[in-house]
Amino acid sequence: EVQLLESGGGLVQPGGSLRLSCAASGFTFSRYAMSWVRQAPGKGLEWVSTVTSSGDGTYYADSVKGRFTISRDNSENTLYLQMNSLRAEDTALYYCAKYVRFFDLWGRGTLVTVSS
Amino acid sequence: DIVMTQTPLSSPVTLGQPASISCRSSQSLVHSDGNTYLSWLQQRPGQPPRILIYKISNRFSGVPDRFSGSGAGTDFTLKISRVEAEDVGVYYCMQGTQLPLTFGGGTKVEIK
Numbered sequence: 001e002v003q004l005l006e007s008g009g010g011l012v013q014p015g016g017s018l019r020l021s022c023a024a025s026g027f028t029f030s031r032y033a034m035s036w037v038r039q040a041p042g043k044g045l046e047w048v049s050t051v052t053s054s055g056d057g058t059y060y061a062d063s064v065k066g067r068f069t070i071s072r073d074n075s076e077n078t079l080y081l082q083m084n085s086l087r088a089e090d091t092a093l094y095y096c097a098k099y100v101r102f103f104d105l106w107g108r109g110t111l112v113t114v115s116s
Numbered sequence: 117d118i119v120m121t122q123t124p125l126s127s128p129v130t131l132g133q134p135a136s137i138s139c140r141s142s143q144s145l146v147h148s149d150g151n152t153y154l155s156w157l158q159q160r161p162g163q164p165p166r167i168l169i170y171k172i173s174n175r176f177s178g179v180p181d182r183f184s185g186s187g188a189g190t191d192f193t194l195k196i197s198r199v200e201a202e203d204v205g206v207y208y209c210m211q212g213t214q215l216p217l218t219f220g221g222g223t224k225v226e227i228k
Contacts, residue, residue, distance in 0.1 A: 035217075045165065045208055047217040061216050095164055101212040102155035104176065106164040
């Protein structure tokens, strides 16, 4: 079955760190760019970051640049998002999505809550 | 950044009647490769988003043909020919032409 499964979310204090993972299955992971998209509670969708299929190109929204790092392990079919210096406004459901100039496959998301 | 503006914010529709959502971009979405990377997503309550339409008017695999997309340049429309109960949710347009990738604010489709 073609799917994406996120994990790693949780409650973290402001200034803390968290690492999200996204396990892909059912398709050739190494052929596709991958992204993280987030959705704050009751709000719309916000693109966070994208990594190219090989992992050598990474792109970030200004709101997370310098704090978040996207990476991937094509041998493990896994996408990562390292989140440092977390702020209250980073609280959101984080989705992993397959990117082909549009998002054609989404995971169910993992919830990150930044609060003291 | 390309700003995506959707109207209306909310669309109460009678079952079996059509619905239409507009999306306008702050600049042309025509890419240098000649394609226009405008897509539409549906998010049902409590669910992740799913792709409906890509490159303006191409229905994704498994999407019912009551959904259609049209437009060009900066103005785009998603139409549902006859709304069914399962169509309730929030619809987003999204541009993939230029980084940062941006979404419209969403249009809530609900049954009257």
